[in-house]
Amino acid sequence: MSAESHPTLPPVRLHSDAELARDALGAPLFARAVRLARWAGPATRVGVGGELAADQLPGAAAHLGLDAGDENAAGYASRAWRVAVDTGLVDVTEPEGDTAAEEGGEAGEEPYGTAAPGEDLALVTGGAPADVLGLWRAALEAVLADAAVPDLDGLVDALDAGGEIDFDRLDWNPGREADLLDEVLAHLYLLSVAGGRTSDRQIPLPVLAASVVVPDGMGEPTDAVLEQVSDAMMRLDDQFRQLEPIGLVEFRPVDEELMARPDEDAGRGDRAGDDEDDEDDEDVSRYGMVRLTPLGLYGIRARMLEAGVDAPAVGELAGKGADALLDAVSSYPEHAAQAEIEQWMAGREPSAAVAELLAAARGDDEGGPLRRLRCQQALALAGPEAEGAVRAVLDEAELGGLARVWLAEHGVTGVPAPAPEMVFWLTVDTIAAQLAADGETEELPLLMETLTAHHTGFFDQVWRVRHPSTVQVLEAMGRLHPDRKTAKEARKAAFKARSRRS
Structure with missing residues (x-):
C-alpha cells in the first residue's frame, strides 16, 4: 500500500478491540483454523510444506462439521489448516529423509512430519483482545497472499516441460499482483471512509475495478479500457470470494448470468456506478457489491499504517493537547x-x-x-x-x-x-474558515450576503482589516456574492487591500 497514493485519509470510526476480537473469532475461516489447531495431535501427519496428508483431510473436514458429500469440504479443511500453520496456531515438524523406510515402512513411501497445537493457540482464550487481533492479522496476510495467486487451471496451463511455472506464459507477476490487490483494498478503504458512512457503505464492483484501471482524467472509457475493467472485475470477484471467509468483507458476487457476457455488462456496470440514477440498486448489485466489515476497516488500516500511510482513527487524539x-x-x-x-x-x-x-x-x-x-x-x-x-x-x-x-x-x-474593528475582523475570519474547510460551496454566497447586509459601508471598512486572509476573502466575495453591485464593491475593496500590502 503506497503512502504516496493516499498520503492522508479521512479518519475512520473503529469498533473497540474487544468487539473486533469477537468478530475475528467469529470469522468462519479463522474459527476453523482454531478448531483444527485444537484437533492436531500425535497422529497428525503433514507433508513437506506443512500441509495435511491427503488421507487426513476427510477427518479434518468431519471435525469441522463439513458435509462429507460436499466436493469442496476437503478444500475448505486444507485452507483452514494452512491458515492455522501460517498464524502459529499449529506447530509442524516437516519430514526429513525417507521416514517411512526408516520406520520399517515400504521403501519410497512418502515421508511425513508431525503437527501439534502451537503456543499461540493459548492466546485465543487466554490472551488480550490485541493478541487475538494479532493472530487474525497474521491469518489475513496468509489469505491475501493466496488471493493474489491465479486459479489452479491457469497454473497448470503455465507449467513448462520441467514442471516449473512459466510466469511469462501465465502473464502473472507475483509482486505486481499483490500490489494491485493492495491498491484495490486502499481504494475500497478510501471509498468506505469518505463521508463517514462506514457502517453501510457498499461499493459496486465495477466502480472499484475502474478506480484502479481507468486513467485519471479520462472521460468516456474506450472499449479497450472497458475490457480491462471487465477483466479486473472478474479477478476481484474471485479474490473477494476468498477474502470474505476471513471476515474482511461482506461480498455479493457477480450474477452468474452476467458471466457469459462480461465485456458488455462490466461496461454497463461501470457507467451505472458513475450515475446510479440510470439503473436501480438491484441492477447495479448484479455486477457485484462489496463492503468492508468493521474488522476489515481495522485490518486494512493496520496494513496502511505499516506502509507509512497516515490513516487516522476517531478517538486517537483524546489523550493529546x-x-x-x-x-x-x-x-x-x-x-x-x-x-x-x-x-x-x-x-x-x-x-x-x-x-x-x-x-x-x-x-x-x-x-x-x-x-x-x-x-x-x-x-x-x-x-x-x-x-x-x-x-x-x-x-x-x-x-x-x-x-x-x-x-x-x-x-x-x-x-x-x-469594537467595529473586531466585528469586521471576525467576519473576515469566519469567511476564511469556511473557504478553508469546504471551498466555494453553494451556501457560502448566502453567508456573504447575510454578513454584508448587517453592516452599512461594509467594504469601506473591511479592506482595512489587518487579517492575513483579508485579500483572499474579498476576492472570493467578488466572485461569489449574489448581488452584482456588492460583488463589484468587493473587487474594488480587494484591490485597495492588495495595494496597502504592497
Missing part, C-alpha cells in the same frame, strides 16, 4: 471533527479544556481561521462552567469575537459590545 487536536481536525470532514472533539472533551474539566482550546486557537498563520472554527465547534459542547475561561479572552482581537458569540448563545448578560 488542544493544539494537536485543532491542527488535526482542521482537515477532517465536519462529522469526523465533531466526533473527535466530543471524545477529546469527554472526561476533561470543562473550564480547563476551554482555556486550553482558546490558547491553541490563537495565531495569524494560514491555518488560524479553521482552527478557530473548530474551536468554536468544541466550545458549543461546554456549559456555563466555562464562562470564566471564555470571558478571559474578550479583549483579544483574534478570540474576542467568538467569545462574545458563545456568551450570547448562553444568555450571559453584561458583555461589552465589540
